[in-house]
Amino acid sequence: xxxxxxxxxxxxxxxxxxxxxxxxxxxxxxxxxxxxxxxxxxxxxxxxxxxxxxxxxxxxxxxxxxxxxxxxxxxxxxxxxxxxxxxxxxxxxxxxxxxxxxxxxxxxxxxxxxx
Numbered sequence: 403x404x405x406x407x408x409x410x411x412x413x414x415x416x417x418x419x420x421x422x423x424x425x426x427x428x429x430x431x432x433x434x435x436x437x438x439x440x441x442x443x444x445x446x447x448x449x450x451x452x453x454x455x456x457x458x459x460x461x462x463x464x465x466x467x468x469x470x471x472x473x474x475x476x477x478x479x480x481x482x483x484x485x486x487x488x489x490x491x492x493x494x495x496x497x498x499x500x501x502x503x504x505x506x507x508x509x510x511x512x513x514x515x516x517x
Contacts, residue, residue, distance in 0.1 A: 408436075408437065410436075415446050415450070416450070418432055418436060418438075418443070418446070419443075419446060419447055419450055422443075422447075429443055429444075
């Protein structure tokens with residue numbers, strides 16, 4: 403019968419390594435208890451020490467790249483809206499000038515002469 407593999411989380415791996423490193427438990431005892439091969443334990447230990455510096459990296463804000471991209475997108479959107487608004491205002495002013503008393507043409511048709 404085939405034995406199913408146990409997949410350990412990062413926290414579980416650290417807890418097992420901690421028991422060996424801090425509590426001085428023998429590797430053979432831990433491997434028997436958790437059903438590990440010693441080579442697996444040593445690989446975890448190697449990865450732990452190689453990547454240990456990342457635990458001391460500053461945990462500041464996430465990278466500003468996505469936030470900066472969003473700002474640029476929103477600024478471009480505002481600029482487009484400003485351009486459309488300026489065009490509409492220019493058309494509005496032109497229509498108002500054409501609709502002054504004395505002009506024949508008004509939006510939508512002919513205007514009656516006032517007498």
